[in-house]
Amino acid sequence: xxxxxxxxxxxxxxxxxxxxxxxxxxxxxxxxxxxxxxxxxxxxxxxxxxxxxxxxxxxxxxxxxxxxxxxxxxxxxxxxxxxxxxxxxxxxxxxxxxxxxxxxxxxxxxxxxxxxxxxxxxxxxxxxxxxxxxxxxxxxxxxxxxxxxxxxxxxxxxxxxxxxxxxxxxxxxxxxxxxxxxxxxxxxxxxxxxxxxxxxxxxxxxxxxxxxxxxxxxxxxxxxxxxxxxxxxxxxxxx
Numbered sequence: 030x031x032x033x034x035x036x037x038x039x040x041x042x043x044x045x046x047x048x049x050x051x052x053x054x055x056x057x058x059x060x061x062x063x064x065x066x067x068x069x070x071x072x073x074x075x076x077x078x079x080x081x082x083x084x085x086x087x088x089x090x091x092x093x094x095x096x097x098x099x100x101x102x103x104x105x106x107x108x109x110x111x112x113x114x115x116x117x118x119x120x121x122x123x124x125x126x127x128x129x130x131x132x133x134x135x136x137x138x139x140x141x142x143x144x145x146x147x148x149x150x151x152x153x154x155x156x157x158x159x160x161x162x163x164x165x166x167x168x169x170x171x172x173x174x175x176x177x178x179x180x181x182x183x184x185x186x187x188x189x190x191x192x193x194x195x196x197x198x199x200x201x202x203x204x205x206x207x208x209x210x211x212x213x214x215x216x217x218x219x220x221x222x223x224x225x226x227x228x229x230x231x232x233x234x235x236x237x238x239x240x241x242x243x244x245x246x247x248x249x250x251x252x253x254x255x256x257x258x259x260x261x262x263x264x265x266x267x268x
Contacts, residue, residue, distance in 0.1 A: 054166040057178050058196065062155050064199040065232040071155045073100060074231065076260045079254040084110075092249070101265035102148040116265050117145050123267040134267045141209040143186045153182060154192060154201070161185030169196075172203045172220075200224050200232065203246070206242070215242030229256035 115124040122137035177193035190206040221234035
């Protein structure tokens with residue numbers, strides 16, 4: 030009886046800890062949601078268009094990103110007169126990458142598609158469960174001088190992205206995800222800064238720094254953000 034009682038007490042404690050942990054995760058994400066615009070505003074976002082100047086190998090590359098929330102993501106960049114395109118939809122992905130010898134659109138390998146598929150969501154932490162994703166709070170970890178909350182989100186395709194949130198602002202200040210670079214898997218670490226509120230009320234980082242597994246890096250500066258612009262879904266078609 031004592032052994033059984035001890036087991037039951039242990040199980041109760043474990044369940045209580047799991048419940049507290051889940052509440053803590055929900056609380057952090059709720060504060061993040063409020064910090065970047067609030068539930069009502071985020072629920073009303075159907076699309077976004079961003080213009081960015083990426084700085085790559087001492088060159089500036091004008092870049093446009095269009096997202097139709099939950100449906101499609103298109104990234105298009107002009108680097109030294111060459112056009113680079115990456116497209117993800119809720120079903121497949123394709124790319125144009127002259128540096129890899131692909132100047133015509135090419136369907137993405139399945140692993141590459143899975144690694145970037147979650148980019149079709151404009152606000153990945155907000156309402157993540159409706160995307161078929163699961164989230165875990167993994168405590169805290171230093172990001173620069175910030176003791177950031179560490180949240181791992183695993184999508185329906187079993188690909189995980191880790192987000193680091195500033196406990197003061199509740200903004201995502203860094204994310205880490207797997208990606209394919211010339212056929213090799215790498216961790217892509219993106220650090221965000223210079224957060225500003227758009228006319229719509231969505232808070233967006235205006236500066237970012239990307240590191241591809243220590244092999245390659247680039248920075249970006251957002252120059253324009255449009256929330257809920259009209260988007261022709263055919264821009265995600267491979268053609």
